[in-house]
């Protein structure tokens with residue numbers, strides 16, 4: 001099981017993760033990150049791995 005960890009001190013609400021994995025991440029109207037699928041599965045895992053790499057502040061990580 002892969003689980004998404006978010007360092008909220010680092011997240012600046014850029015929305016990069018939402019662009020790469022829109023079913024998993026959403027930046028709400030107040031700029032806060034919402035993780036809809038904290039334990040992604042199947043094709044989502046690849047998208048989430050891309051989002052983790054692309055996050056400009058390294059706020060995302062994956063925990064096995």
Ligand code: SF4
Nearest residue numbers: 011012014015017055
């Ligand atoms: S890409 Fe990183 S900084 Fe941007 S909203 Fe997602 S977690 Fe936050």
